[in-house]
Amino acid sequence: MDSAIEVADLRKTFRPRNAPPVEAVRGVGFSVGEGEFFGILGPNGAGKTTTLEMIEGILEPDGGRVAVLGRSPWPHSAELTSRIGVQLQTNAFFEFLTVTEQLRTYAQLYGQPEERVEEILDVVGLSEHRRQRCEKLSGGQQQRLSIACALIGDPEVVFLDEPTSALDPQARRNMWELLRKINAEGRTMVLTTHYMEEAEFLCDRVAIMDSGRILALDSPASLVAGLDAPTHIKVGAHQLSDAQVEDLTDLGVQRENGTVEFETRDPQALLVRLAEAGALEGLAVRTANLEDVFLGVTGREWRD
Numbered sequence: 001m002d003s004a005i006e007v008a009d010l011r012k013t014f015r016p017r018n019a020p021p022v023e024a025v026r027g028v029g030f031s032v033g034e035g036e037f038f039g040i041l042g043p044n045g046a047g048k049t050t051t052l053e054m055i056e057g058i059l060e061p062d063g064g065r066v067a068v069l070g071r072s073p074w075p076h077s078a079e080l081t082s083r084i085g086v087q088l089q090t091n092a093f094f095e096f097l098t099v100t101e102q103l104r105t106y107a108q109l110y111g112q113p114e115e116r117v118e119e120i121l122d123v124v125g126l127s128e129h130r131r132q133r134c135e136k137l138s139g140g141q142q143q144r145l146s147i148a149c150a151l152i153g154d155p156e157v158v159f160l161d162e163p164t165s166a167l168d169p170q171a172r173r174n175m176w177e178l179l180r181k182i183n184a185e186g187r188t189m190v191l192t193t194h195y196m197e198e199a200e201f202l203c204d205r206v207a208i209m210d211s212g213r214i215l216a217l218d219s220p221a222s223l224v225a226g227l228d229a230p231t232h233i234k235v236g237a238h239q240l241s242d243a244q245v246e247d248l249t250d251l252g253v254q255r256e257n258g259t260v261e262f263e264t265r266d267p268q269a270l271l272v273r274l275a276e277a278g279a280l281e282g283l284a285v286r287t288a289n290l291e292d293v294f295l296g297v298t299g300r301e302w303r304d
């Protein structure tokens with residue numbers, strides 16, 4: 001796969017006037033293949049936005065190299081700008097414009113024909129709201145409009161900074177479907193998120209970032225498989241005597257709020273024995289996920 005983005009040893013330190021310097025990005029490197037859906041996952045303050053802005057050409061790096069479609073994004077080149085799409089923060093819309101007027105303005109800036117506006121309204125599912133003023137849209141609709149602005153120039157690479165923050169779970173799912181569709185058109189996607197589930201659902205590969213560094217990078221499935229973590233099986237505690245719990249315990253057991261949770265490396269055998277004991281009520285099985293990967297690489301619990 002040819003790469004759309006190459007990043008090597010990227011660094012940025014902020015030097016606020018009345019506060020100590022903040023080393024936001026401390027030597028980050030990765031490449032993103034053409035057509036890949038790439039995610040940067042990390043908690044608040046990990047350095048995701050700073051990294052993204054240096055790749056987009058919004059922020060000048062202190063050190064390291066970035067190439068997007070074979071070109072350096074800093075200083076700005078109009079040629080590169082026309083080939084990338086950057087999702088706007090939703091509060092960055094032109095004031096007092098309707099959805100159509102907003103998109104028409106962007107279409108003109110990108111030298112796109114008028115028809116492109118209708119096309120994009122359809123892609124992001126905002127056709128019905130075309131005459132609505134931007135500030136009157138719901139949170140989810142505003143996020144869709146910001147993605148429409150990023151797509152209007154028909155970009156090869158699309159950058160999304162936490163595109164589903166502040167959305168309710170249903171709107172988030174709808175947004176995931178939209179982002180998948182955009183990626184399926186052959187566009188390279190780079191997304192930052194602090195939602196594990198989002199990274200797991202959307203991304204071909206994920207870089208886990210914390211304190212300005214990338215601590216792990218692979219497909220979500222490989223990151224989880226690499227952990228070799230046990231499976232957790234939970235059932236209602238009232239179904240088992242203490243002796244039975246002791247007998248069934250493999251790696252460990254935890255009791256909480258009327259449940260008993262076993263940790264095991266042989267979930268199949270444990271499930272059979274629980275079935276034999278007639279103790280499957282309230283059954284919940286949890287295999288390892290990216291949360292466990294984060295714990296594994298940082299030693300800290302993940303908090304959204």
Ligand SMILES: Nc1ncnc2c1ncn2[C@@H]1O[C@H](COP(=O)(O)OP(=O)(O)OP(=O)(O)O)[C@@H](O)[C@H]1O
Pocket residue numbers: 014015016022023024042043044045046047048049050051194
């Ligand atoms: N302009 C700035 N001046 C000073 N410090 C900054 C500036 N921008 C970011 N930082 C600091 O750099 C660090 C990384 O910030 P960044 O916004 O890149 O993190 P993030 O992973 O995107 O977090 P979030 O999910 O909260 O947006 C944080 O400690 C932040 O406070």
